[in-house]
Amino acid sequence: MSSLLKEDMEKKLFKPKGQTLYEFIETKSKSKERFYLCASVAKGQEVLISLVKHYRACLDERYEVVEMWFLKELKFIDGKEPDTDNPHFDMMFEEVCNVEAYSCASKYAFARSLIKLNTLHTKRDIKVLNFDSSYIEDGVIWSSNNGDCLVLMRICFYASNLLCLSLCPIP
Missing domain, CATH: 2.30.29.90 (PH-domain like)
Incomplete structure (x- = not known):
């Protein structure tokens, strides 16, 4: 929109x-x-x-x-x-x-x-x-207009990693 x-x-x-x-x-x-x-x-x-x-x-x-x-x-x-x-x-x-x-x-x-x-x-x-x-401040993550989306993507990536790790059986 x-x-x-x-x-x-x-x-x-x-x-x-x-x-x-x-x-x-x-x-x-x-x-x-x-x-x-x-x-x-x-x-x-x-x-x-x-x-x-x-x-x-x-x-x-x-x-x-x-x-x-x-x-x-x-x-x-x-x-x-x-x-x-x-x-x-x-x-x-x-x-x-x-x-x-x-x-x-x-x-x-x-x-x-x-x-x-x-x-x-x-x-x-x-x-x-x-x-x-x-x-x-102009940093690596904020250097584009899509900075907010990049932050959200990074959070989702970490969350999915945590979920995968929590589902893995511990030997």
Whole structure:
């Protein structure tokens, strides 16, 4: 579902503006409307962070940029509480932007993508506060966008090994 949504959003909103959608997460809102926090790269290698509203008009899916910032203007990203499963985080531009992701995992995925985009395009220091560094830092397991899947695969591999070992008779 998310790959279809990403493809649709990119086709209808980002490509016409000469941008490539790199990452997006769904955010929670008090209204019934759906919002996404998106990171995109423009043709001039400018990285943009957008808050996009998703709505339906008749049978057509529509997307509208509600707010937009440049990654180069991001002063810090604050994960609030690194020791709890907390989907809230702040991004500091000229003003603080409070975000509630749908999950803690999506919060970390978005933070990792901003760090990677910053390394590739902006090459400046962004303070990363109150995130568990083992899930943020660019390590072997987190070097791809599929880092969460790799961790899950590794856990399943260890669990299956334990199961096999427990079923083996001890001589």
